[in-house]
Amino acid sequence: MYLTKEEERILKGEEGYVKQKAMEIIVALGDIYGADRLIPISSAQIAGVSYTSLGDEGIEWLESLRDCHVAVSAMLNPASIDLENWRDMGVSPEYASKQLRIINAYKRLGVKPICSCTPYLVGVIPRFGEHIAWSESSAVCYANSVLGARTNREGGPSALASAIIGKTSNYGYHLVENRKATVLIDVSVKLETLSDYSTLGYWVGEMIGSGVPYFRGLNLRRSEELKALGAGLGTTGSIAMYHVEGVTPEYAKALTDQVERLNFTDRELRGIYNKHFKPVGGSVELVAIGCPHMSLVELEEVAKLLKNRRVRRGHKLWLFTSIAVKRLAERCDILDIIRRAGGEVYTDCCIALAPLKSLGVRNIAVDSAKAAFYTRLLTRVNVSFGNLKDCIGSITEV
Numbered sequence: 001m002y003l004t005k006e007e008e009r010i011l012k013g014e015e016g017y018v019k020q021k022a023m024e025i026i027v028a029l030g031d032i033y034g035a036d037r038l039i040p041i042s043s044a045q046i047a048g049v050s051y052t053s054l055g056d057e058g059i060e061w062l063e064s065l066r067d068c069h070v071a072v073s074a075m076l077n078p079a080s081i082d083l084e085n086w087r088d089m090g091v092s093p094e095y096a097s098k099q100l101r102i103i104n105a106y107k108r109l110g111v112k113p114i115c116s117c118t119p120y121l122v123g124v125i126p127r128f129g130e131h132i133a134w135s136e137s138s139a140v141c142y143a144n145s146v147l148g149a150r151t152n153r154e155g156g157p158s159a160l161a162s163a164i165i166g167k168t169s170n171y172g173y174h175l176v177e178n179r180k181a182t183v184l185i186d187v188s189v190k191l192e193t194l195s196d197y198s199t200l201g202y203w204v205g206e207m208i209g210s211g212v213p214y215f216r217g218l219n220l221r222r223s224e225e226l227k228a229l230g231a232g233l234g235t236t237g238s239i240a241m242y243h244v245e246g247v248t249p250e251y252a253k254a255l256t257d258q259v260e261r262l263n264f265t266d267r268e269l270r271g272i273y274n275k276h277f278k279p280v281g282g283s284v285e286l287v288a289i290g291c292p293h294m295s296l297v298e299l300e301e302v303a304k305l306l307k308n309r310r311v312r313r314g315h316k317l318w319l320f321t322s323i324a325v326k327r328l329a330e331r332c333d334i335l336d337i338i339r340r341a342g343g344e345v346y347t348d349c350c351i352a353l354a355p356l357k358s359l360g361v362r363n364i365a366v367d368s369a370k371a372a373f374y375t376r377l378l379t380r381v382n383v384s385f386g387n388l389k390d391c392i393g394s395i396t397e398v
């Protein structure tokens with residue numbers, strides 16, 4: 001791979017140990033994937049934030065990165081707890097102090113403590129064709145597919161390395177030829193809810209594993225549906241990009257005659273709901289919505305569903321979003337409606353990473369196939385999956 005003189009100097013350690021290690025990571029990935037050179041990026045979104053996944057060794061490693069600052073705008077993936085209201089979640093001070101040490105270590109590197117998997121909802125919006133290095137799979141899908149920005153699915157260390165250097169290696173989805181459709185998905189069932197869209201993504205990820213699906217027959221009504229679709233795709237496969245006919249910016253030149261074809265019908269939709277997950281039922285103690293983090297429109301929808309209803313005693317309704325969207329919800333009185341009905345809006349964190357078992361929670365319900373998959377896998381609690389209305393209905397009363 002070609003490196004400029006300045007890049008060579010960094011690789012030799014002439015700009016310090018941390019930048020040298022960062023450059024080594026980027027160059028190693030470039031060599032593995034056949035990149036020709038490094039390219040500048042405009043932003044990085046870094047995974048590897050939760051204390052649950054990083055542990056004490058991760059904290060020590062992050063705190064050892066001294067005398068270094070990120071070169072481009074960089075923000076974080078969700079953590080395990082609400083950084084301000086962790087006490088309300090029932091999190092112990094010991095756990096919270098470890099999580100906050102991680103955030104502070106990133107802040108010392110110049111990374112913004114925007115802990116969200118929907119940075120594009122809070123003003124981090126790369127332009128069409130802009131190169132970025134983002135980590136979280138649903139955010140990567142959204143950036144590539146809906147915004148037309150260019151990113152691979154970075155791991156936490158490679159996104160951090162790219163943030164420090166301000167560059168990434170030129171391979172994968174940074175190249176136009178890798179952004180073409182590889183499979184055509186004909187959707188002949190009407191998708192009604194965000195959970196339906198996440199189910200479609202989940203099924204496609206399971207069927208193809210990798211590649212670039214091209215969707216035909218979708219009757220989209222709002223951008224939240226694209227957010228849910230991308231989250232599902234990233235769950236069961238390594239998919240980082242998709243096209244929707246007539247909707248996403250690169251669809252027109254994406255399809256060739258040779259691609260494989262799959263049909264998604266009512267049978268496939270029901271199959272995922274019924275075979276893979278437990279339906280939402282009476283045993284639910286906690287409903288968690290916001291995977292990926294909720295938009296203001298979604299919070300408003302929940303507030304409408306809670307009209308004249310209350311969360312039943314002994315049950316919890318947790319809604320997850322970014323700090324910016326929560327502030328807007330507060331200003332629009334949406335937060336007040338949700339709280340009066342017994343719900344709570346948490347920021348900065350992700351249900352799949354929350355220390356649920358230590359909080360005494362055993363049965364939760366979610367409206368996202370991604371949340372269902374990862375929460376079951378990572379927290380080992382019982383998880384049911386259904387649409388938003390059924391989830392809210394399971395723990396509320398008139």
Ligand code: F3S
Pocket residue numbers: 077078117136138231290291292293320349350351352370371374
């Ligand atoms: Fe976001 Fe966590 Fe879901 S990072 S996409 S809320 S699994």
